[in-house]
């Protein structure tokens with residue numbers, strides 16, 4: 001990588017990490033009429049080849065257990081369907097839609113069925129269209145499933161399914177740049193505080209430049225803990241490996257396959273043209289090295305394919321077309337987003353810990369982050385539930401619907 005030097009020695013806001021979260025925050029900052037500060041996005045690899053954003057499944061759902069998470073996804077749906085309007089009716093911006101095949105959660109025991117019932121109440125109260133289905137109803141609507149062990153299913157066919165995350169990511173960067181946000185390919189290697197330890201004063205880049213800053217945003221994905229440690233803070237986020245496969249079926253299904261969450265944890269969805277995308281992970285699921293993207297080739301034969309072929313017997317005959325390993329930025333504390341300012345180092349902000357749901361959370365997270373950084377308060381959705389202070393205080397906000 002040839003490091004790029006920022007144009008200025010000082011910025012109002014420096015964002016560390018320029019993928020989905022960093023770019024969402026950058027764009028919403030550029031969209032705030034009350035803010036005309038200088039923004040620098042430092043991204044260590046502008047190919048984004050190892051970013052979670054590149055390895056994503058790019059789906060959204062309303063089926064969360066926490067109300068705020070449901071509302072966050074509802075904003076994502078609104079934002080995606082109205083991208084051009086949000087981007088000032090710029091006719092270069094594509095009109096996007098959501099391929100709403102739904103997420104089909106399958107419960108094989110009464111305890112998990114009860115969780116689905118509880119979750120549905122939360123979702124319905126937020127206006128989501130979640131339906132519970134008996135095994136007979138599941139088979140009538142989707143005859144390809146084997147439901148012998150299933151006691152309940154849960155699905156929502158409105159604003160839940162695949163969306164074009166790449167298009168949104170591309171337009172956030174393009175539009176933010178056009179409005180004056182500066183992106184450089186470089187790496188933040190040090191963050192310096194004032195002598196009292198109450199404010200961040202500058203970031204040091206790998207190429208040696210020291211850049212003064214008014215505020216800093218940690219949008220470093222699976223490297224969030226590394227960035228936070230530069231300020232002397234612990235954030236409970238670690239890289240966990242998640243494997244993906246795209247396969248073709250010899251006999252494709254006769255209707256869309258919902259993003260099916262098998263009780264084993266394996267998930268699979270429609271990918272178009274007789275192909276399907278599937279994801280899973282090993283039972284042993286430790287934190288991995290930041291640069292470890294080695295594929296586990298055994299897991300397909302020994303675990304994933306048998307699960308698929310049992311749940312959908314038509315998937316006995318399938319052929320893998322591509323496969324990859326990606327990293328979740330996994331919040332080991334309570335599986336929820338970590339955002340907002342630090343309590344003592346008040347100009348250091350978090351945007352971390354999104355596990356497998358950060359792509360859909362990015363519009364609301366970027367908007368909320370811009371609001372709290374510029375105005376010191378939320379103007380749309382109140383995100384303070386997710387603030388960092390809950391971690392040292394030991395207040396867990398458990399999200400039960402984690403994939």
Ligand SMILES: Cc1cc2nc3c(=O)[nH]c(=O)nc-3n(C[C@H](O)[C@H](O)[C@H](O)COP(=O)(O)OP(=O)(O)OC[C@H]3O[C@@H](n4cnc5c(N)ncnc54)[C@H](O)[C@@H]3O)c2cc1C
Nearest residue numbers: 017019020021044052053057059188221326357358359360
């Ligand atoms: C296999 C898989 C499937 C997923 N499926 C879905 C899904 O269907 N729906 C959904 O909503 N979400 C999904 N996710 C989650 C979603 O993709 C992520 O939550 C989201 O992309 C996180 O974006 P981010 O910007 O926080 O992190 P990243 O995309 O990882 O970006 C962080 C960036 O920070 C940069 N960086 C780190 N440290 C520094 C530094 N010191 N200096 C400069 N740059 C730095 C990195 O280079 C990187 O580009 C999935 C994730 C994976 C891995």
